[in-house]
Amino acid sequence: MNGTIVIIGGGQAGAQAVDTLRREAYTQRLILIGAEPELPYQRPPLSKKFLSGELARERLWFRHRGFYDEHRVELVLGKSVTGIDPDARSIALEDHPLLRYDRLLLCLGSSSRRLACEGADLAGVHYLRDLRDACALQSEIRPGARVVIVGGGYIGLETAATCVKLGCSVKVLEMADRLMNRVVAPVVSTFFAAEHAKHGIGIVLDTRVAALAGRDRVESVVCADGTVHTADIVVVGVGAEARTDLARDAGLACDNGIVVDEFCRTSDAAIYAAGDCTNHPSPRYGRRLRLESVDNAFEQAKTAAQNMLGGSVVHDRVPWFWSDQFDNKLLIVGLQQGADRTVVRGDPADRSFSVCHFAGRELLALEAVNHSKDYMAARKLIAERARLDPDRAQDPSVPLREAT
């Protein structure tokens, strides 16, 4: 590849692409543009160890500044891209000269879905997506604060656990009839609901937020059934949407994310995309996916980088996810859509168990609660499309890979 590669986005995907490009011996001009002033950093700790104060800001960085200097990576940080011109292969930025590219990689990420109800923009209402969000929330958290979390998904529950640790009084409001309902089996929802309740967190299910109320700042959350929850702080975690504005304005195909092929190429041959912002085909699952995960950002960025240099690597991975809540680790591998049988290995009362999702004899996905052994075994088994005996898999004394 001759010329200049530009990466837009300093998250997991952007950082990984830099790494892969230089390791693949790409020696020419490499520019990484980040809208935030920070060096590329990891987001997962924002709701956990960074929010709790256990992890200093510098420990979020993927690499120190010296790494970028050493690898001749030009960092353009704290500058927003205002437009991409695919015909001229140029990028317009705020307060920065036009940049030209020969290959462009979009790692635009996703943004928090906003509450649309009355009072949603009151002070004291927080989202948790980037470092600035986390610092803003952190600056308001104090012992005794009443925190109401809207949304019982990963972000909401991780934040709830951290706030309790910091001495807050916490409630979680969830629209569905169970926690994390889109990603875990009911038995896992029940386990985590009990863990949160044990730590004094009030879990309210089947509830819809109608409005946020307050004079100068938020004072309460009003639910559709009329229930009012007093709040000093509200944290909203109701999902995310792919950031596609730049791509759409540049004329790239977008449909619930930037549409890419299995090589991470967009509808413009010189532009690639990776991470949360993409809608990508999955050969394994035979359908298009849009995933919000570190793993997907990492793997797609690696694939995109190799292909930008002339490779023809297909992105076809088994996705995996994790969440830390109190001292519990939830590990998920695979996607459970299409499963026709679910078996539980072990007893949730032991605080270590796993849930297998089968389609016939094929293991499609596994959720492990404090059970890294089953999780790691499942990563291999799912990748190999191994056939197991679901009845045998039900016996936790039989190692998963021997349950054939």
Next chain:
Amino acid sequence: MTKVRFRDADGREREVEAPVGISLMEVARQHGVVGIVAQCGGACACATCHVYVDPEWTQRLPPAEDMELGMLESAWEPRDNSRLSCQITMTAELDGLRVTVPAEQA
């Protein structure tokens, strides 16, 4: 300053400074040590920061907890001296620690 040595699968060694209080994985990542992928960033969720600890050091590290042992079982070519570098916190006592990075990660 505390120092540690990373040896790659071909035997090439690299000595780097390792600030006390951070994990061995973070040390590797800061210095761009090849082969320490650390996808999950230290959450003990991916087993891609796997290292082989030199025999004279294995007993001087705090033992691995169940979660780490479970991850290591299916890591790439695990051995008795396998550890996840994200679970090793640097202390002054670990000055001179020497580990080998596997040829591949999970």
